[in-house]
Each structure stands twice: as C-alpha cells, then as structure tokens.
Amino acid sequence: MSKTEIKKSSLSISENGLEKKISSKRLEVLKTYKIYIGGQFPRTESGRYYVPVNAEGKKLANVCLSSRKDFRDAVVAARGAFGSWSNRAAFNRSQILYRMAEMLEGRKAQFIEELIQQESSKAKAVKEVNLAIDRLIYYAGWCDKFQQLFSAVNPVASSHFNFSVPEPTGVVAVIAPQSDSLSGLVSVIAPVIAGGNTCIVLASETKPLCSITFAEVLNSSDLPGGVVNILTGKVAELLPWFVTHMDVNAAIYCESDLETIKMIQEKSALNLKRISFYDKVKWNTEEGQSPYFIMDTQEIKTTWHPIENVAGAGGSY
Amino acid sequence: MPKSISKGKSNIIKLKFDTSWKYAPAPESKNAATIKSQYDLFINGEWIKPSGNKYFDTINPANEEKLSEVAEANAADVDKAVTVARKAYEKVWKKMPAKERAKYIFRIARIIQEKARELAIIESLDGGKPIRESRDFDVPTAANHFFYYAGWADKLEYAFPNRKTEPLGVAGQIIPWNFPLLMAAWKIAPAIATGNTVVLKPAETTSLTALKLAEIIQESDLPPGVVNIITGAGATGAAIVNHPDINKIAFTGSTDVGKIIQRAIAGTNKKATLELGGKAANIIFEDAPIDQAVEGVINGIYFNQGHVCCAGSRLYVQESVAKVIIRKLKDRIESLIVGDPLDKNTDIGAINSRQQLDTIHKYIRIGKLEGSEMYESSCALPGKGFWCRPTLFTNVAQSNRIAQEEIFGPVLAILTFRTDDEVIEKANNSPYGLSAGVWTDKGSKIFNMTKRMRAGVIWANTFNKFDPSSPFGGYKESGYGREGGLHGLMPYLNLNALSP
Known part of the structure; x- marks a missing residue:
C-alpha cells in the first residue's frame, strides 16, 4: 500500500517534472528548404547544402546549394511551361496572380516569422509582407491592361492594316535582390510572369527562407508548374550559367556590383539576351512597381496585312 | 507587261517574256547627279580633312569603276566628332524648344524630297540596287522617316504614360550597305527628334548618299555638331563603339558584329539598339x-x-x-x-x-x-x-x-x-x-x-513592306530595340518617374 503510495507520489512528482520537461523541450520540427523546379520540390541534384546565418550568427536552415544542372533542369521546365503560360488568356493570368496574393495573405504569419529570423524587426517584417501581397495584386491588375497601353495601330501610308503588340520574351533568368528577400523577390517575379514569360529565380543568397516558402504559395495558387522555378545557392557560382544558357532569352540582375554587371553584359551577348539591371530600384517604395518593368521582358511584334482596295465605293458612301 | 503564253514540249504552260519583244534600255541619266571626286568628313557642320589624311575608293559595283574617294576617319577624327556632338548636345540641341527641333527635321525631310532624283541615282550607282527601288522605295521612305519623327519632337510627353522623357546624349550610329540612305534616316531621325546628337558612320562600300545627306543637313542649317557623318571601315566603327563619351550605340548589321559590340560596351553605361541578321x-x-x-x-x-x-x-x-x-x-x-x-x-x-x-x-x-x-x-x-x-x-x-x-x-x-x-x-x-x-x-x-x-x-499575304510609323526589329539573335513608329522613340530616351 505504502509502496504504491510512494510510487504514486514519486510518479506524480516525476510526471510533473516530465510535463515541464516536455513543454520546455518539445522537439521543434525543422523545415527542410528544398528548391522548386517544374512545380516539384526536389533537393538539389548535387546533394550539397549551405547554412546561411543571421547577424547574430544563428543558423537559419540547411539550404540547397543548387548546381548548374539544377539550373538546366529549371530551364527545361520553364521552356516547357512557356507555350501554355504565354498563350493563356491575359485575364486568366490575372486571376492566378490574384490567387497568389490570396495565398500569401493566408500565410502572412509564417513569412513574418521567417523575416524576423533573418534579422528584421517585427514592424518591418509586417510591412514587407503586406507590400509583397499588394504588389502581387498590383501586377494581377496589369496582366490584361499593359498590352493596350503599349500597343499601337500604325497608320502606314500604304493600303495595309498594321499593328504592334507586346509579346513575352520567353524564359527569363532572374537573380533576385539580396535584401528585401520577400518584397524584392515578388517585385521581380511578378512583372515577368504577368507579361506571360516563365522564369528561373535565384533567391537571395543570405536570406533564402522566404523564397522557398513563397514557392509553396505558388504551388498552391493554380500557377502552372514551371512558370516560376526557384533555386537557392551561390550567386557567384550560378550567375555565369544563368547568362550563358542558350535557351534563356532574358536576364535580370538587381545588385550594383560593376564587375558582375560587366560579366553579365559580356556573357549574355552569346545569344543576345535582353538584360535589365535594377540596382537602383527601391523595392519597398512605389518606384518598385510599374508597367515599364513588365515591358522589360516584352518584345514588340508588328503584323501587316493588305487591305483590299478594289471596289468603286469611296470613303464617303 | 507584254507576255505571251506558249506550250512547251512538257505540256506545261510557261510564261515567256522575251519572244514578242525585248525591253528597250531605259537608263536613268548619271548627269542628274553630282558626285565630287573626293569627300572629307562632316564634323561640326563643316567638311574637314581626315587627320590620317587617308582616303579610300568607292566604286560602282555594276562596272567596278571608281566613283569617288572617301575620307577614312581614325580614332582622333572620331574623338573630334564626339566632342562636337557632346558640345552641340549640351549647349544647343538639348536646350532648344522641341518644336524648333522639329522644324529643322521637317526641313531636312523636304530637302531630301527635293533632291530625290539625285539621291536615287547615287544610291544605285554606289550600291548597285535597281533605280526602280532606290527611286520608289529607299529615297521616299527616307524622307518620310524624317517627316514622321520630326512631328514627334514636341509630343514626347504623350508617348510614355506617367513618365518624363530625357534624351540620352550622344548617339554613335553604324549602318550597313544594303539601304544606305534609308538606314541613315532610320538612325538619325528618331535620335535627333528626341534631343540627342549623332555621330554616324555609313558602310565603307556605300558612303556617298550619307555624305549627300550631310550636304542636305548643311543646307538645312541644322546647328553644327548635331549630326556628324564620318566615313571609314571597321576600325572607325570600333572607335565609335569604344569612345567613352558616347551614350548610345545604334547598330544595324550582322549578328556577329552585333555581339562584338555588346561585348565591347559591357561595363559601360552605353545603351544599345541592335538590328541584326x-x-x-x-x-x-x-x-x-x-x-x-x-x-x-x-x-x-x-x-x-x-x-x-x-x-x-x-x-x-x-x-x-x-x-x-x-x-x-x-x-x-x-x-x-x-x-x-x-x-x-x-x-x-x-x-x-x-x-x-x-x-x-x-x-x-x-x-x-x-x-x-x-x-x-x-x-x-x-x-x-x-x-x-x-x-x-x-x-x-x-x-x-x-x-x-x-x-x-x-x-x-x-x-x-x-x-x-x-x-x-x-x-x-x-x-x-x-x-x-x-x-x-x-x-x-x-x-x-x-x-x-x-x-x-x-x-x-504581303512581304517586305516598311513604313516610318511601323516598328521594325527582331526577336532572339536578330537583335533588340525597335526602329520606326512610337516604339522607335524608346531606345533614344530615358524614361524617368514623375516626381510626386
């Protein structure tokens, strides 16, 4: 009897202790940050990873150190997705961008937490996430409007109907901004895909967390696989492949490193990629959005057709 | 067109153009054109000798006879041209009210029309193209191009919504030999209409109509230095591309050279338009x-x-x-x-x-x-x-x-x-x-x-139609940027956000 009592009481003591222990020591489930290619979340084929740390030296996560081959796979996925994405009704692209905003709104808390981990204050993080959502909505609205703004029916002197319209350039390689790891990322992706292009994005090297979580948002937003592909890794390692790949039509770089800019200009001459440098853009302001960003990855196509000119009726019938 | 239809042995009906009668020759007169025996460089509104004192022959490809000799500009001449173009940009052209700029360009268009016959003859002599084409296509389209862009000069605020436009500065322009005068018009007209100044180099085999255009520009009283036309071959072009005080390169030519140009201007702030193969x-x-x-x-x-x-x-x-x-x-x-x-x-x-x-x-x-x-x-x-x-x-x-x-x-x-x-x-x-x-x-x-x-x-259901109001330019390795139309203004402008 007493034995049992002792047992019981010792159990209750240990139970209490155990409870305390578990509540303070519950093993956190760490997130594996994988890359995003063709609507799937593979690990890098290279099996490599790196460990970005924040200012206090706290380890953020094990993040894929993507390779040239991952990039090549991503280009294949982006090229494969280009035909159907560019041929979709602009209205439909608009709906999907809006859906992305909805999904991002629903996961706000997670992004704020990640931004704080990556050394942002709470207030700043909230502001950045809100801005990223609003920016998606801004470009959702442009999807079926910028064409009207930048098209023209040209009054040629001969008897022809002639018009010029923007068309997406194709596959775009994007080096996302290193700071503004969410709002900058969204600000460079949105105009590219709003215009019907597909892209491969290299996330901020030092602050990659939001990029992969954003890929999860994309994955649940009706955005077809392959339209946006997101890699994590070293800019210095991957950038040369981004700008020399022969099936990439355009490249975007957001930093101001002159040597890198020069390298991009030289190497992209290989197949005359259209290159845009956004080193002076402040993504967290109004100047970080405009339809002219969409036009940076558009081509102008001009179409001619004769107008029959045979009947006797003049213009004043 | 006289034609008769005859049945050959194969039972296939063939067009025959030479059985009824032959065309009598109908040659345009060379005398309607004046070609000087030697041309200098057109810099700052004047004709100046090339500093290397070198000239090269330009021939008629239809009979290999020499038509004239043309100055070869070296790097020092290019520098001279760029310097005066910069001065003209800062001191005159940028500050001039846009509607006045426009009137100079209209004036150039008119003089091209007045001299159309002479220009067409020289174009055919120097480049080898049929007079029917130079007379009916190259020259009128060149004049029309100046007309079209002249009118844009004072209307740029309507072209780009919510943006303030600003010229780039000095444009270096290198053009090919297939449409010598027309390509000069395609390059010069939008550049100066938007407030830039120009250093243009025609192709070495077809310099003459560009030099005639220089005479027209002189006659139009365009302020000196706004358009400079210098002749030479690849080395002259390279000196233009590599000149540090040029803000914009506009090139029409082969894809290979286009790529060389893009590499050459890498790391500079030069913008480029490439119209390639x-x-x-x-x-x-x-x-x-x-x-x-x-x-x-x-x-x-x-x-x-x-x-x-x-x-x-x-x-x-x-x-x-x-x-x-x-x-x-x-x-x-x-x-x-x-x-x-x-x-x-x-x-x-x-x-x-x-x-x-x-x-x-x-x-x-x-x-x-x-x-x-x-x-x-x-x-x-x-x-x-x-x-x-x-x-x-x-x-x-x-x-x-x-x-x-x-x-x-x-x-x-x-x-x-x-x-x-x-x-x-x-x-x-x-x-x-x-x-x-x-x-x-x-x-x-x-x-x-x-x-x-x-x-x-x-x-x-048509082919090879061109018009000043119709943008022209390529996808992929055919280059980037557009020439012609509203879209042809963009490559010569910075578009700045309106200040709030």
Whole structure:
C-alpha cells in the first residue's frame, strides 16, 4: 500500500517534472528548404547544402546549394511551361496572380516569422509582407491592361492594316535582390510572369527562407508548374550559367556590383539576351512597381496585312 | 507587261517574256547627279580633312569603276566628332524648344524630297540596287522617316504614360550597305527628334548618299555638331563603339558584329539598339492565293538582290501545292531582268561588293554539296561588275546551312511541310527572329500563325513592306530595340518617374 503510495507520489512528482520537461523541450520540427523546379520540390541534384546565418550568427536552415544542372533542369521546365503560360488568356493570368496574393495573405504569419529570423524587426517584417501581397495584386491588375497601353495601330501610308503588340520574351533568368528577400523577390517575379514569360529565380543568397516558402504559395495558387522555378545557392557560382544558357532569352540582375554587371553584359551577348539591371530600384517604395518593368521582358511584334482596295465605293458612301 | 503564253514540249504552260519583244534600255541619266571626286568628313557642320589624311575608293559595283574617294576617319577624327556632338548636345540641341527641333527635321525631310532624283541615282550607282527601288522605295521612305519623327519632337510627353522623357546624349550610329540612305534616316531621325546628337558612320562600300545627306543637313542649317557623318571601315566603327563619351550605340548589321559590340560596351553605361541578321520563314499554305504568294515570295527574296536582313530566304510550302509553286517560281525568276541598276526596267541589280559576291557563291556551293537541287535563271550577266543570277534551291533540309544561315543574296531555300504545327516548329527553329511571312486565305489561320511565329515583323499575304510609323526589329539573335513608329522613340530616351 505504502509502496504504491510512494510510487504514486514519486510518479506524480516525476510526471510533473516530465510535463515541464516536455513543454520546455518539445522537439521543434525543422523545415527542410528544398528548391522548386517544374512545380516539384526536389533537393538539389548535387546533394550539397549551405547554412546561411543571421547577424547574430544563428543558423537559419540547411539550404540547397543548387548546381548548374539544377539550373538546366529549371530551364527545361520553364521552356516547357512557356507555350501554355504565354498563350493563356491575359485575364486568366490575372486571376492566378490574384490567387497568389490570396495565398500569401493566408500565410502572412509564417513569412513574418521567417523575416524576423533573418534579422528584421517585427514592424518591418509586417510591412514587407503586406507590400509583397499588394504588389502581387498590383501586377494581377496589369496582366490584361499593359498590352493596350503599349500597343499601337500604325497608320502606314500604304493600303495595309498594321499593328504592334507586346509579346513575352520567353524564359527569363532572374537573380533576385539580396535584401528585401520577400518584397524584392515578388517585385521581380511578378512583372515577368504577368507579361506571360516563365522564369528561373535565384533567391537571395543570405536570406533564402522566404523564397522557398513563397514557392509553396505558388504551388498552391493554380500557377502552372514551371512558370516560376526557384533555386537557392551561390550567386557567384550560378550567375555565369544563368547568362550563358542558350535557351534563356532574358536576364535580370538587381545588385550594383560593376564587375558582375560587366560579366553579365559580356556573357549574355552569346545569344543576345535582353538584360535589365535594377540596382537602383527601391523595392519597398512605389518606384518598385510599374508597367515599364513588365515591358522589360516584352518584345514588340508588328503584323501587316493588305487591305483590299478594289471596289468603286469611296470613303464617303 | 507584254507576255505571251506558249506550250512547251512538257505540256506545261510557261510564261515567256522575251519572244514578242525585248525591253528597250531605259537608263536613268548619271548627269542628274553630282558626285565630287573626293569627300572629307562632316564634323561640326563643316567638311574637314581626315587627320590620317587617308582616303579610300568607292566604286560602282555594276562596272567596278571608281566613283569617288572617301575620307577614312581614325580614332582622333572620331574623338573630334564626339566632342562636337557632346558640345552641340549640351549647349544647343538639348536646350532648344522641341518644336524648333522639329522644324529643322521637317526641313531636312523636304530637302531630301527635293533632291530625290539625285539621291536615287547615287544610291544605285554606289550600291548597285535597281533605280526602280532606290527611286520608289529607299529615297521616299527616307524622307518620310524624317517627316514622321520630326512631328514627334514636341509630343514626347504623350508617348510614355506617367513618365518624363530625357534624351540620352550622344548617339554613335553604324549602318550597313544594303539601304544606305534609308538606314541613315532610320538612325538619325528618331535620335535627333528626341534631343540627342549623332555621330554616324555609313558602310565603307556605300558612303556617298550619307555624305549627300550631310550636304542636305548643311543646307538645312541644322546647328553644327548635331549630326556628324564620318566615313571609314571597321576600325572607325570600333572607335565609335569604344569612345567613352558616347551614350548610345545604334547598330544595324550582322549578328556577329552585333555581339562584338555588346561585348565591347559591357561595363559601360552605353545603351544599345541592335538590328541584326535574319533568316525569315515565308510560309505558303495550300489555300493561299497562289499567284500573289509567288509574287510575294519573289519580292521577299529578290528585293534589293536579297541584301535584306528581313528577306524571306526560307520558303515553306505546303506539300500539296509545292510542285505548282516551285514551277511558278522557276518560271518567274526566268522573267526577272538582271542588269544595269540605272535601267528603269531592271529588277535585280549588282551585288554590292566582291566580298559579298564571294559569300553568296560560297553558300551556293554549300547548298549543292549538302545535296539540295539548285536552279538559277538562265539570264546573261554583264561582263564587268558583281552579279548573281536569281537562284533557288529545292529539296532543302531544315538542318542544311542554306536553311539556317543568313546568305544576304538572291538565294532562296525551299522546304515543304504538311501541318500547321510542323511548319511553326520549323519556322521558329532558328536563332534569328527578325521577320516572317504567311500566305493563306483563311483569316483565323493568319492570326494563329502570326501569333505563334517568334519574329518582330510578320507579313501576312504581303512581304517586305516598311513604313516610318511601323516598328521594325527582331526577336532572339536578330537583335533588340525597335526602329520606326512610337516604339522607335524608346531606345533614344530615358524614361524617368514623375516626381510626386
């Protein structure tokens, strides 16, 4: 009897202790940050990873150190997705961008937490996430409007109907901004895909967390696989492949490193990629959005057709 | 056109143009044009001697006779031109009210019209193109281009919503030999209308009409230094590209040189517009108006001896109509008149240079070696000068070099296809994307094709049409930026956000 009592009481003591222990020591489930290619979340084929740390030296996560081959796979996925994405009704692209905003709104808390981990204050993080959502909505609205703004029916002197319209350039390689790891990322992706292009994005090297979580948002937003592909890794390692790949039509770089800019200009001459440098853009302001960003990855196509000119009726019938 | 139809042994009705009567020669008079024996460099509104004191000959490719000699600008001359262009930009042109700028440009357009005959003659003499083309196309279109952009000068705030425009500064412009005056107009007109100043270099084989344009610019009283025209070959062009005080390079020419230019300006703040090579697909469906299509194909490839970056040099014919179209094309090239560029009857003039003729011959050899069947007109060629008969190849494979590479001559590669998807795949299978053509009577098919073809200019049921209001420029390795139309303003402007 007493034995049992002792047992019981010792159990209750240990139970209490155990409870305390578990509540303070519950093993956190760490997130594996994988890359995003063709609507799937593979690990890098290279099996490599790196460990970005924040200012206090706290380890953020094990993040894929993507390779040239991952990039090549991503280009294949982006090229494969280009035909159907560019041929979709602009209205439909608009709906999907809006859906992305909805999904991002629903996961706000997670992004704020990640931004704080990556050394942002709470207030700043909230502001950045809100801005990223609003920016998606801004470009959702442009999807079926910028064409009207930048098209023209040209009054040629001969008897022809002639018009010029923007068309997406194709596959775009994007080096996302290193700071503004969410709002900058969204600000460079949105105009590219709003215009019907597909892209491969290299996330901020030092602050990659939001990029992969954003890929999860994309994955649940009706955005077809392959339209946006997101890699994590070293800019210095991957950038040369981004700008020399022969099936990439355009490249975007957001930093101001002159040597890198020069390298991009030289190497992209290989197949005359259209290159845009956004080193002076402040993504967290109004100047970080405009339809002219969409036009940076558009081509102008001009179409001619004769107008029959045979009947006797003049213009004043 | 007099023609008689006769039945040959093969029972095929053939066009015959030479049985009833021959065309009497109808040559334009050389005397209506004044060509000086020597031309200096046009810098700061004056003619100045090249500092290296070197001149090179410019010849008539139709008879290899020397027409004149032209100054060769070296790096010091380029520097001189850029310096005065900078000064003119800062001190005069940028500050001038836009409507006044416009009036100078209108004035240039008018003088080109007044001197149209002389310009057309010189264009044909120096470049070898038929007078019919220089008279009816090159020169009037050049004048129209100045007219078109003159009017934009004081209306730029309407062109780019929510943006304030600002000129770039000094533009270095390098143009090719296939449309010498017209390319000068395409380059100069939008640049100065938007408030930039210009250093332009024409191609070394065709400097004369650009120098005539310099005379016109002098006559127009355009402020000195706004447009400078300097002559020379590749080294002069390189000196322009590499000059540190140039803000913008506008280049029309080969894709190879375009890439060299992009590499050369890497790491600088120079902007660029590159209008480069092409290998246009021209597609005929079985439901096309066959005779119009054949005529369009002829115009597409033999216009200007095929020295056209947007030439329809790859013909895709739907299998069901291939036989009849190939027969009609062979018949039609037999009737093309090859000869004296100054003769108003001439359809095909002289090849621009010996070098270009060698390139064309090289590709004709390659075409034969690769197993394609060659057919050329049986016409006689003049003894002197550079000539090439209108030529076509049948049984060409997609992978053949004559179907992949730009020949820049009167050589057509003919391929066949069965389905829409197949021909789209083949047409887009090219590093180039400058232009394309489609022939069909079905409207919905036209829009399907024009939408899916990856090229900057698409002609449906027509080909090789140009207009100052119509943007021109390529996709992919055919370059970037547009010339012509509203879109042609953008490459010469910075677009700044309106301050809040």
